Amino acid sequence: MALKLFNTLSRSIQDFTPLDSTGKKVGMYCCGPTVYDFAHIGNWRTFVFGDLVRRTLEFNGYTVTHVMNITDVEDKIIKRVRENKTSLRELTGKYEAAFFEDLLALNCKMPHHTPHATEHIPEIISLIEKLIQRGIAYKAADGSVYFSIEKYRSCGCTYGQLLKLNFDEMRAGERVKSDEYAKESVADFALWKARVPDDGDVFWPSPWGEGRPGWHIECSAMSTKILGPSFDLHVGGEDLIFPHHEDEIAQSEGATGKPFVKHWLHGAHLLVEGKKMSKSLGNFFTLRDLLAKGFTGREIRYLLLTAHYRETFNFTLEGLQGARTALARIDECLGKLREVAGTSPKSKVQSPKPDDPMIQRFTQSLDDDLNISAAWAVVFEWVRETNKRIADNSLSAADAVAALTVWDKVDSVLGIGAPAEAEASAEIVVLLEARQAARKAKDFKRADAIRDELKSKGWVIEDTTKGPKLKKI
């Protein structure tokens, strides 16, 4: 079975076939963060979903070029720069660094390209110029440049490809300058925003005067620069369908006359404790808030990956406890497998057999529009059976090595890896060092007392050939 994915363009599940004539290369663009604050757990659901798409494509043998832009100039950013009395670069630099730290904490693969809007002003200007030349964009009296929906439609192009829009309710000549607006106010949108006092020193020269780009044009300019006028996959949260993605299509197809993206994939919303996330309800979490509560990036990733991407997901702290238990079951099984495998050389088994039933069933689940619940069911059935075989002593060392190879292949998609080893706080590390010093001094009574203290704090010491290691109980 080939990989099938739901395409928002056709509102149906379709076979995924890349545009590349060899059928091997895939270009994928994910709308990246707007770096004015820490990304919240709803944002992270989308980014982890994007990571799952990339890993699934690679698992299927495709060579993926993964692009994720950094929106470092936009309405919300400028507002925050003004409020914080800081500079654009200082604000966006801080939150961009935090974003990549969080991305790694969730074990998401680094995109191959992370273009910045502020570094693509010439490309953005030339795209707007092209739209003006084609008569689809115009300069308004305030010096801003707008995209003309009417002109675009009169060229035979469709505005409203990802969702149905009611043009009868549109007021002719209406236009909107802010980056975010509702579909009830479908209107000409800003490509270039003329400089206003509130922009402070955030502006660039352009053929239309000083100003800055609109948010939507940034993505069209950066995606087509790196991936070409037409590419395979565009991923984002469903909240971006309108206006952001619809405007991306209009700008790109308006400028190039070519179909922009073949498959549009959108991830659904996330609720927290059954409600829309909001600071006033106390259910607003950044990744850092959850890490501070003692959960690991691995547990959060696991939980985010338990629901199908097109379903609204209710993220709860109880769910995170469940994630911890589920991961412990997998870890325990893998630990036992490693014991059985002993020193058997893993190099003999480079990759699992293609007809391995676990791999086959896992692949089938993912190929079915990323049916992750079915994929996890396959994993836990495998854990149960493997545990049974270990308990029966019917698993040889070679079998264990093969099973671990199967797991590695499956985990290349799930990305949950092994539990982190170095998450101990400074206090715990100091205790470990004190125990080492006591042992060196042959003060075994003190060494044992420290070991017990560590245990009471939830850590055990494993003495390995490379020295002692801390392990969370």
Ligand SMILES: [Zn+2]
């Ligand atoms: Zn975008």
